[in-house]
Amino acid sequence: MIRIRKATVTRIVREDDTVQELLVDICGREEKAIAYRQLTGGLEAGEQALLNTTAVDLALGSGGAHFVIAGLRAPERELPPGPGHIMKLNYTPLQCRVLSCEEPGSPHRETLKAARSLLGAPVVCGALHSMVAPVAAxxxxxxxGRARVAYVMTDAACLPLPFSRSVKQLKQKGLLAGAVSYGQAFGGDLECVNKFTAMLACRHALGADIIIAAMGVGSIGMDAPLAHTGMEQGELVNAAAALGGAPVALPRMSFADPRPRHQGISHHTLSALQVAAFARAHLPLPVLPQDQAERVRAQLTELGLDNKLDICEYDGQIAIDALHKHGLRVTTMGRGPEQDPAFFLACGAAARAAVQIFDKNKG
Structure with a gap:
């Protein structure tokens, strides 16, 4: 079930050609709302709109915003002319048409029909969206700047890529060559139907030397070992390896998270690599204080992952320094590099592992 309310747009706070961030009057209160142009078109101040208020009412992590279902100024809209017959959000009231790379009419169709391999490109397989910016930077x-870096956004979490401010910033700063959204996710520079063609599109259509694959903003997780969206990290490892890439499994790490299951290497990463990943992968670990490093190694040994993965240690400080240099503010579960350095050091270690593979490929 969803909760729907009517509201009036009071102000457009921020907008671009993909998304509008709005303030709306809803039941006498001014609250935040988001409209995706691909679904709703553009809204104007003073216009009434229908909002999905479910997540805010349930106090979930949707960024504290409602989502626009439709603007009521012109409730009927025509489908714009143009190619594309693949539906995202299919079989829902908000299903929308996209031009997928794989279909007739796409300039990349023939390239993807012929592509079968990532040609050894490193694929950094992450578990959270907050990993994308530190790895790319x-x-x-x-x-x-010699390596072109591209991002594959999965459909395990937030589905509209324009929700991510960090991806837009990375592209504006020249740190990301582009993004591909696949499955039910939409709004990337390129659209694909599955993770395999999305990785191939990064490599052959965007010309990526390094690929980062991870979900969009938000994730689902409970205290049961397999009850979390992070399980897809193992599937990404498998896909990268099957396509002749070099999977780099980026461990989700923390020594600041109050939840025991996320301390050291998170159970999200451990269960994904133990249960879902069948291919061998690189597992870069950051240089850590001795007690933290010993705890991480003990976790891997206990599950037999030290024999299943190629584990190397790298100095990960580069991620924290790069974020600072480029003016990128990134948090994970509300914590930045000062509060949770291990998370960001792990991202830096993964970037070093990927660049090492990139340099080897270049000869």
Missing amino acids: AAHELTN
Whole structure:
């Protein structure tokens, strides 16, 4: 079930060609709302709109915003002319048409029909959206911009890519060559139907040397070992390996999270690599204080992952330095590098591992 309310747009706070961030009057209160142009078109101040208020009413992590279902100024809209017959959000009232890379009419169709391999490209397989910016920024710094970095956004969490401010910032700063959204996720520079073609599109359509694959903003997790969206990290490892790429499993790490299951290497990463990942992958670990490093190694040994993965240690400080250099503010569960350095050091270690593979490929 969903909760729907009518509201009036009082102000457009921020907008671009993909998304509008609004303030709306709803039941006498001014609250935040988001409209995706691909679904609703553009709204104007003073216009009434229908909102999905479910997540805010349940106090969930949707950024504290409602989502626009439709503007009521012109409730009927025509489908714009143009190619594309693949539906995202299919079989829902908000299903929308996109031009997928794989279908007739796409300029990338023939390239993807012929593509079968990632040609050894490193694929950093992450578990949270907050990993994308530190890895991309660090990879840029480590290669002095020589490596093209692209992002595959999965459909395990937030589905509209325009919700991510960080991806837009990364592209504006030249740290990310582009983004591909697949499955039910939409709004990337390119659209694909599955993770395999999305990775191939990064490599062959966007020309990526390094690929970062991770979900969008938000995630689902409970205290049961397999009850979390982070399980897809193992599936991403498998896909990268099956396509002839070099999977780099980025461990979700923390020594600041109050929940025991997320301390050291999070159970999200451990269960994904133990249960879902069948391919061998690189597992870069950051240099940590001795007690933290010993705890991480003990976790891996206990589950037999030290024999299943290629584990190396790297200095991950580059991620924190790169974020600072480029003016990128990134938090994970509300914590930045000062509060949770291990998370960001792990991202830097993964970037170093990916760049090492990139340099080897370049010969």
